[in-house]
Amino acid sequence: MSGMHLSKEFFELLKAIGESKSKQEEDRIIQREIATLKKKMEAKVSKVAIGGGAPPQNQLNANKKKAKEFLVRLLYVEMLGHDGSFGYIKAVELAASSSIIHKRTGYLLCSACLAPSHEFRFMLVNQMQRDISSSSILEICASLIAVTSIITGDMVPAMQSLVVKMLDHSSEIVRKKAIIAMHRFHQLAPEAVERQELIDKLRKVLCDRDPGVMGSSLNVIESMAAVDPKPFKELVASLISILKQVIEHRLPTDFEYHRVPAPWIQMKIVRILAILGKNDSNASNGMYEILGETMKKADVGINAGYAVVYECVRTITSIYPNSTLLDAAADAISRFIQSKSQNLKYFGVTGLAAIVESHPQYAAAHQMSVIECLEDRDETLQRRTLDLLYKMTNPVNVQFIIEKLLDFLRGTTDSFLKEDLTAKVCSLAERYAPNNLWYVETITELFAISGEFVSQEVSQQLMTLIAEGAGEDEDDDADTILRQHSVTIYADLLEKPIAKLPQLLIETMAWVLGEYAYLSADFTLEEILSKLCELVRKGKQLKESTRKFIVTAIMKLVAQAGTCPPQAAKIIDDFSKSKDQDLQQRCIEFQNLITSAPHILAEVLPIDASCEDVQVDPNLTFMDAYVSHAIANGAKQYDKPDDDDDEADYELASSTKASAFKMTPYAKPTKPGASYNSSSMGGVGS
Amino acid sequence: MISFILMVNKQGQTRCSKYYQWLPMEERVALESEIIRKCLSRSELQCSFLEYRGYKTIYRRYASLFFIIGTKPDIDAAQVGGENKENELGLLEFIHNLVETMDKWAGSICELDIMYQLEEVHFILDEMVMNGYIVETCKGATLKAIDLLERESRKGEAMFK
Numbered sequence: 011m012s013g014m015h016l017s018k019e020f021f022e023l024l025k026a027i028g029e030s031k032s033k034q035e036e037d038r039i040i041q042r043e044i045a046t047l048k049k050k051m052e053a054k055v056s057k058v059a060i061g062g063g064a065p066p067q068n069q070l071n072a073n074k075k076k077a078k079e080f081l082v083r084l085l086y087v088e089m090l091g092h093d094g095s096f097g098y099i100k101a102v103e104l105a106a107s108s109s110i111i112h113k114r115t116g117y118l119l120c121s122a123c124l125a126p127s128h129e130f131r132f133m134l135v136n137q138m139q140r141d142i143s144s145s146s147i148l149e150i151c152a153s154l155i156a157v158t159s160i161i162t163g164d165m166v167p168a169m170q171s172l173v174v175k176m177l178d179h180s181s182e183i184v185r186k187k188a189i190i191a192m193h194r195f196h197q198l199a200p201e202a203v204e205r206q207e208l209i210d211k212l213r214k215v216l217c218d219r220d221p222g223v224m225g226s227s228l229n230v231i232e233s234m235a236a237v238d239p240k241p242f243k244e245l246v247a248s249l250i251s252i253l254k255q256v257i258e259h260r261l262p263t264d265f266e267y268h269r270v271p272a273p274w275i276q277m278k279i280v281r282i283l284a285i286l287g288k289n290d291s292n293a294s295n296g297m298y299e300i301l302g303e304t305m306k307k308a309d310v311g312i313n314a315g316y317a318v319v320y321e322c323v324r325t326i327t328s329i330y331p332n333s334t335l336l337d338a339a340a341d342a343i344s345r346f347i348q349s350k351s352q353n354l355k356y357f358g359v360t361g362l363a364a365i366v367e368s369h370p371q372y373a374a375a376h377q378m379s380v381i382e383c384l385e386d387r388d389e390t391l392q393r394r395t396l397d398l399l400y401k402m403t404n405p406v407n408v409q410f411i412i413e414k415l416l417d418f419l420r421g422t423t424d425s426f427l428k429e430d431l432t433a434k435v436c437s438l439a440e441r442y443a444p445n446n447l448w449y450v451e452t453i454t455e456l457f458a459i460s461g462e463f464v465s466q467e468v469s470q471q472l473m474t475l476i477a478e479g480a481g482e483d484e485d486d487d488a489d490t491i492l493r494q495h496s497v498t499i500y501a502d503l504l505e506k507p508i509a510k511l512p513q514l515l516i517e518t519m520a521w522v523l524g525e526y527a528y529l530s531a532d533f534t535l536e537e538i539l540s541k542l543c544e545l546v547r548k549g550k551q552l553k554e555s556t557r558k559f560i561v562t563a564i565m566k567l568v569a570q571a572g573t574c575p576p577q578a579a580k581i582i583d584d585f586s587k588s589k590d591q592d593l594q595q596r597c598i599e600f601q602n603l604i605t606s607a608p609h610i611l612a613e614v615l616p617i618d619a620s621c622e623d624v625q626v627d628p629n630l631t632f633m634d635a636y637v638s639h640a641i642a643n644g645a646k647q648y649d650k651p652d653d654d655d656d657e658a659d660y661e662l663a664s665s666t667k668a669s670a671f672k673m674t675p676y677a678k679p680t681k682p683g684a685s686y687n688s689s690s691m692g693g694v695g696s
Numbered sequence: 697m698i699s700f701i702l703m704v705n706k707q708g709q710t711r712c713s714k715y716y717q718w719l720p721m722e723e724r725v726a727l728e729s730e731i732i733r734k735c736l737s738r739s740e741l742q743c744s745f746l747e748y749r750g751y752k753t754i755y756r757r758y759a760s761l762f763f764i765i766g767t768k769p770d771i772d773a774a775q776v777g778g779e780n781k782e783n784e785l786g787l788l789e790f791i792h793n794l795v796e797t798m799d800k801w802a803g804s805i806c807e808l809d810i811m812y813q814l815e816e817v818h819f820i821l822d823e824m825v826m827n828g829y830i831v832e833t834c835k836g837a838t839l840k841a842i843d844l845l846e847r848e849s850r851k852g853e854a855m856f857k
Binding site: 015016024027028030033036078081082085086088089090091093109110111114115118122125126147148151155158159183186187190191193194197222225226229230232233234236237262264265267272273274275277281313314316317318320321352353355356357387388389390391393424426427 | 708709712714715718720721724725741742743745747749750771772773775776778781783784811812814819830831832836846848849
């Protein structure tokens with residue numbers, strides 16, 4: 011079936027696209043196509059009845075076949091990265107067609123091209139409602155497929171009850187799609203389609219007489235059980251029974267894939283069992299037999315079989331442990347990891363990662379293979395092995411493993427990987443650090459490599475560690491050594507070009523040097539101080555928070571040194587005019603301190619007291635002498651506003667104001683009569 | 697869940713793309729070109745899986761055409777911190793199943809067939825994958841549905857003659 015059914019134009023288009031040699035050429039072809047399609051939308055059929063009659067019809071409306079081809083060409087335009095929104099309206103129109111292929115094409119384009127916020131999606135709701143209520147199975151299916159990708163949360167109520175009815179439709183092709191559509195509704199609008207409602211329906215669909223429908227429902231069950239397995243525990247027996255039938259080849263032959271019976275259904279059920287058996291010895295007990303059976307039967311030497319075996323391995327490692335099964339799983343992993351096929355090696359590594367968390371003893375035998383995988387040129391395999399290493403870490407191998415992780419971090423530019431590895435290094439360093447110094451060195455190294463991915467918490471923790479030391483025993487010497495080393499590490503960093511250093515690293519460095527520069531064996535306080543001044547002077551791209559760290563460090567060092575060198579004074583002067591209020595305030599306060607009270611500088615910025623509480627005397631007793639002196643000289647005593655006064659004032663006010671309100675009711679109105687002088691009335695009238 | 701299915705040729709031209717999680721056009725274009733570049737840079741001896749920007753990706757090459765499936769953690773599970781549980785080998789075989797299905801439908805499938813009947817390829821995919829889940833793997837069932845569709849449309853066209 012070649013392109014004979016296509017119009018000459020379309021055929022030429024495809025030929026041109028197929029033969030184009032560069033992206034630019036392809037872009038030109040598509041631009042021409044867009045122009046052509048736009049003209050088609052406006053082109054009118056040439057015959058017009060003389061003397062009036064019907065207005066000329068748009069060419070596309072007149073010929074459905076042309077309309078459908080128009081849409082497919084529009085799909086090409088969008089698939090190749092160009093905007094085809096001028097034609098979307100035609101897709102909406104075609105979805106209303108009575109010809110099923112045209113309808114499907116219209117819906118297809120809408121699903122593929124309309125953004126979730128596009129208003130045309132709403133325009134389709136009516137059409138989808140009509141189609142799902144049709145007597146034609148094909149139209150119902152068209153609607154179900156469309157609704158799953160086109161619908162948004164607010165449209166769910168309009169379609170909900172119609173789709174629910176389809177769960178009981180006589181055709182299995184419909185039921186299979188209806189359950190997925192319902193699940194989609196639940197994902198988009200959990201208030202409209204509630205969990206319990208969907209779960210009740212799922213129980214029925216799982217036991218549908220058509221295995222295809224059952225297979226479809228497994229997806230929904232897996233998805234929902236992952237969120238909350240409890241309501242699905244009662245399904246374990248049914249699932250096991252279904253799996254048994256599948257592996258015994260009792261499904262129709264169409265389900266066989268290269269003689270493995272329904273491998274994807276097997277995989278799904280095994281995955282669901284993993285969720286339901288986790289931490290549940292009762293549920294797990296019932297599964298052991300079938301899992302063993304499934305694993306054995308799937309081992310037929312082809313990929314589809316291995317995929318099932320692997321799924322069983324994963325499940326065996328997540329449910330309540332059974333030693334026979336674990337041995338079988340370990341055996342399978344061994345075979346995978348030693349296989350010549352890279353794909354199977356990959357599974358070996360992932361399988362090992364799954365088993366090693368809960369049962370580390372199985373990992374020992376494969377150390378050589380793991381190292382080989384780590385050094386394989388296949389990047390995917392390397393990454394999987396890193397994952398495995400992360401799970402295999404213990405106090406003995408932590409240094410080796412972190413070295414490897416840092417190596418990888420240095421070599422990659424993939425930001426997802428960087429983020430992932432950084433988190434892993436932080437977590438491992440925290441859990442397994444052999445000593446504080448190693449932790450400080452490792453985390454500092456991490457800051458240098460990928461500081462932008464490290465959380466603020468980690469740097470806070472590091473600073474606390476350096477300030478407080480181990481905390482267990484009051485070993486001042488060890489603490490000092492730690493600080494000395496930290497200072498050496500960070501002072502060295504001062505030599506590096508700052509453009510290369512992540513902000514978090516600079517902040518930590520500034521803090522450490524500000525607190526403990528006096529411990530440095532290589533530099534004098536003044537040298538470090540002047541280097542910091544250089545740093546902040548040259549650092550135009552530094553973040554505000556980083557600048558503050560450096561300036562504060564400079565201030566601390568000035569306090570420790572006792573004198574303020576001119577560079578430092580200039581820097582503080584410059585920043586006292588900073589737009590950042592916090593920085594400005596600090597600088598101005600510091601300047602005031604230096605000029606008027608330099609002797610208390612050491613108290614305001616004490617050495618090594620970052621973790622001590624600031625003692626505050628809320629009564630400000632140190633001011634008492636000043637106050638009594640001032641009062642003696644005639645100053646007025648402070649009249650503290652009394653809270654009680656407020657209420658008293660209010661009563662006072664209300665009592666004085668009471669006279670303004672007449673609390674007595676008005677006198678009742680009296681009937682006119684005797685009080686009126688009849689003569690006066692008469693006087694008016696006559 | 698399956699986030700996208702792509703059919704891209706060696707020159708990086710997309711022949712068919714289906715997304716089950718919405719991506720704006722510029723992101724799609726960038727993703728498609730980057731992924732095919734990565735696939736092309738890998739040798740035959742390396743495994744058929746790769747990781748790209750958080751997508752666990754499975755690819756398989758048939759002559760000049762790459763079939764690529766990108767997966768992400770299931771949306772429901774992701775909300776509770778779940779990982780991507782997709783079985784890579786299972787999806788690799790699913791690609792093969794898809795190709796076998798298209799082969800049966802077209803009587804020996806090739807890149808041109810996909811180009812000339814793009815919408816039909818989408819319809820086949822629609823039968824097999826919905827909302828990023830595999831719902832049908834039996835060739836017979838899939839092709840029966842497509843056959844129904846084609847017969848109905850031929851009837852319709854006859855009417856228009």
